[in-house]
Amino acid sequence: MTGFIIRRVLTVxxxxxxxxxxxxxxxxxxxxxxxxxxxxxxATQESLDAMREYLGLKEPLYVQYGLFLKRxxxxxxxxxxxxxxxxxxxxxxxxxxxxxxxVAAMLISSFFGIILGLISATRQYSWFDYLSMVGxxxxxxxxxxxxxxxxxxxxxxTLGWFPMSGRLGVDTDLTLITNFYLxxxxxxxxxxxFWDALRHLALPAVALSTIPLAIVARxxxxxxxxxxxxxxxxxxxxxGLSEFKIVMKHALRNGLIPVIxxxxxQFGILMGGAILTETVFAWPGVGKWLFDGVVKxxxxxxxxxxxxxxxxFVLVNLLVDVLYAIINPRISVR
Amino acid sequence: xxxxxxxxxxxxxxxxxxxxxxxxxxxxxRHPFFDQLEKxxxxxxxxxxxxxxxxxxxxxxxxxxxxxxxxxxxxLYDQLKPPVWADGGALKNLLxxxxxxxxxxxxxxxxxxVSLTLGVVSVGIAFIVGSFLGAFAGFYKGWPDNxxxxxxxxxxxxxxxxxxxxxVAYLGPGLRNAMIAIGIINIPRFARIVRxxxxxxxxxxxxxxxxxxxxxxxxxxxxxxxxxxxxxxxxQASLGFGAAILDAAGLxxxxxxxxxxxxxxxxxxxxxxxxxLRAWWVMTFPGIAILLAVLGFNLxxxxxxDALDPRLRD
Numbered sequence: 001m002t003g004f005i006i007r008r009v010l011t012v013x014x015x016x017x018x019x020x021x022x023x024x025x026x027x028x029x030x031x032x033x034x035x036x037x038x039x040x041x042x043a044t045q046e047s048l049d050a051m052r053e054y055l056g057l058k059e060p061l062y063v064q065y066g067l068f069l070k071r072x073x074x075x076x077x078x079x080x081x082x083x084x085x086x087x088x089x090x091x092x093x094x095x096x097x098x099x100x101x102x103v104a105a106m107l108i109s110s111f112f113g114i115i116l117g118l119i120s121a122t123r124q125y126s127w128f129d130y131l132s133m134v135g136x137x138x139x140x141x142x143x144x145x146x147x148x149x150x151x152x153x154x155x156x157x158t159l160g161w162f163p164m165s166g167r168l169g170v171d172t173d174l175t176l177i178t179n180f181y182l183x184x185x186x187x188x189x190x191x192x193x194f195w196d197a198l199r200h201l202a203l204p205a206v207a208l209s210t211i212p213l214a215i216v217a218r219x220x221x222x223x224x225x226x227x228x229x230x231x232x233x234x235x236x237x238x239x240g241l242s243e244f245k246i247v248m249k250h251a252l253r254n255g256l257i258p259v260i261x262x263x264x265x266q267f268g269i270l271m272g273g274a275i276l277t278e279t280v281f282a283w284p285g286v287g288k289w290l291f292d293g294v295v296k297x298x299x300x301x302x303x304x305x306x307x308x309x310x311x312x313f314v315l316v317n318l319l320v321d322v323l324y325a326i327i328n329p330r331i332s333v334r
Numbered sequence: 335x336x337x338x339x340x341x342x343x344x345x346x347x348x349x350x351x352x353x354x355x356x357x358x359x360x361x362x363x364r365h366p367f368f369d370q371l372e373k374x375x376x377x378x379x380x381x382x383x384x385x386x387x388x389x390x391x392x393x394x395x396x397x398x399x400x401x402x403x404x405x406x407x408x409x410l411y412d413q414l415k416p417p418v419w420a421d422g423g424a425l426k427n428l429l430x431x432x433x434x435x436x437x438x439x440x441x442x443x444x445x446x447x448v449s450l451t452l453g454v455v456s457v458g459i460a461f462i463v464g465s466f467l468g469a470f471a472g473f474y475k476g477w478p479d480n481x482x483x484x485x486x487x488x489x490x491x492x493x494x495x496x497x498x499x500x501x502v503a504y505l506g507p508g509l510r511n512a513m514i515a516i517g518i519i520n521i522p523r524f525a526r527i528v529r530x531x532x533x534x535x536x537x538x539x540x541x542x543x544x545x546x547x548x549x550x551x552x553x554x555x556x557x558x559x560x561x562x563x564x565x566x567x568x569x570q571a572s573l574g575f576g577a578a579i580l581d582a583a584g585l586x587x588x589x590x591x592x593x594x595x596x597x598x599x600x601x602x603x604x605x606x607x608x609x610x611l612r613a614w615w616v617m618t619f620p621g622i623a624i625l626l627a628v629l630g631f632n633l634x635x636x637x638x639x640d641a642l643d644p645r646l647r648d
Contacts (some may be wrong), residue, residue: 015487146624
């Protein structure tokens with residue numbers, strides 16, 4: 001197993017290098033002077049010259065890439081055009097919001113997905129099974145940004161149960177420590193802010209959880225059905241164990257192994273795929289920031305954001321594979 | 335497994351014709367395609383998907399005939415009319431109008447044209463490039479395989495829509511670039527499947543036989559191996575179609591895909607978002623159209639997978 005893990009970790013290096021090459025080349029092949037693209041139209045001649053020097057534009061392409069890589073390793077991602085803030089600082093401010101949202105969505109989707117899949121599997125071909133499977137198919141076919149708007153229309157504009165956008169109400173005070181609002185409000189014992197942050201989180205998290213929920217439910221169902229056909233379950237039945245004990249103690253433990261992988265992969269997608277949901281709910285995370293960068297043609301933001309999201313995605317996937325190898329020793333034989 | 339039930343497996347249809355099918359009542363001359371068709375038609379959800387897609391396609395083709403309005407016809411006096419069943423609705427605009435008085439149903443029907451075209455083009459790009467790369471990698475193995483698959487890994491290292499957004503950010507917004515971007519991000523799907531199928535088929539006797547009678551590499555790949563890899567590709571194409579429509583709608587919603595005044599579902603939702611307080615219908619109905627179309631392709635894809643490639647069933 002150690003061999004497998006080492007091999008898997010090593011495969012990440014060329015992929016990540018490839019990601020940096022792609023991000024580097026995208027700017028290089030975009031028509032126009034990269035220095036001008038990065039600094040915006042209003043840049044002065046001196047700052048343009050300085051930027052050209054900094055990027056090494058007079059050097060051949062591979063030297064420029066080398067310089068780019070060197071900056072990336074040092075986490076020097078440049079400054080944004082619009083706020084003149086360091087890209088790395090902006091990421092530090094926004095990434096917690098994205099993680100908070102992704103974790104909340106993942107908790108909702110794993111919890112309900114596993115329960116739905118489990119009930120469906122124990123009652124295969126019942127009306128509940130059909131309904132939840134049709135429901136999950138509808139779930140994966142739904143445009144998330146549309147669902148987000150519908151939720152907003154119903155639960156915030158019409159019923160007024162939840163706030164429409166943002167992470168915290170304007171009149172709520174919160175001392176920031178980690179930038180994870182829920183965590184910060186707990187740490188400071190600020191229950192009012194905790195409740196407010198939770199209400200702000202609810203709708204975006206529910207919207208974002210639909211697709212993973214549907215996928216987890218389908219996966220749990222098929223995996224459990226597979227397990228129910230195994231001999232050891234028959235043995236358990238023959239021993240006269242209660243159905244509850246069979247499912248919870250014997251089947252679930254093995255049945256959830258593939259589900260864990262799916263949950264992990266979905267989490268990786270959510271960490272960067274929340275662009276649409278974040279935009280709809282004005283959630284100040286990396287996704288919305290990246291999209292704003294695209295709209296404003298702020299190439300430093302695009303570069304930095306893409307790099308962050310892709311790296312997170314690759315690393316989460318790596319972690320999932322390694323975890324899978326640990327909980328399922330059969331993998332290392334492959 | 336191939337020798338026992340040739341009619342059911344991929345790569346089986348040559349063998350089936352030669353040996354005669356052992357499937358009981360089925361006549362020996364029947365092409366396995368009909369077995370698969372029969373199997374597919376028994377799958378209710380798959381057929382439901384097919385029906386949805388056929389309806390959408392017909393509606394898209396017949397758009398100018400079945401719509402009483404022009405999709406871009408502004409009507410100053412008909413602004414923000416609600417659907418026919420709501421207070422103030424009129425039969426003239428069944429699903430209501432938008433803020434420029436344009437008929438919503440008409441725009442949605444024309445939107446079907448955009449979405450289906452977009453699906454065909456972007457899945458087409460992914461299919462052609464992906465199949466070619468996958469076949470090349472699977473057939474020649476060695477360093478071409480390594481190189482191609484590493485590039486595919488890099489594309490897959492970006493979350494789906496992010497890469498599309500970034501590509502469009504550099505190419506410039508617009509429907510054409512959105513189609514190219516969605517095509518590119520879907521290339522690995524096809525490349526991986528075709529590569530795996532080609533590698534599997536490569537070992538089989540009919541390939542050796544083709545080589546023995548002097549067929550060249552190109553002939554072996556395209557005339558012998560490729561037709562036998564079609565099942566998973568068709569399934570992937572159907573599922574990919576749905577995904578492409580969703581991604582494109584997302585891009586258009588963000589203003590990076592179809593540009594106004596073109597009626598595209600995602601762009602219509604973006605427009606409806608501005609009117610969410612005054613006119614819920616402008617945003618709601620295009621979303622239902624997307625949902626139904628994507629659901630159709632997903633149902634069809636699942637049905638086809640069950641019929642064509644039982645091994646892939648979940």
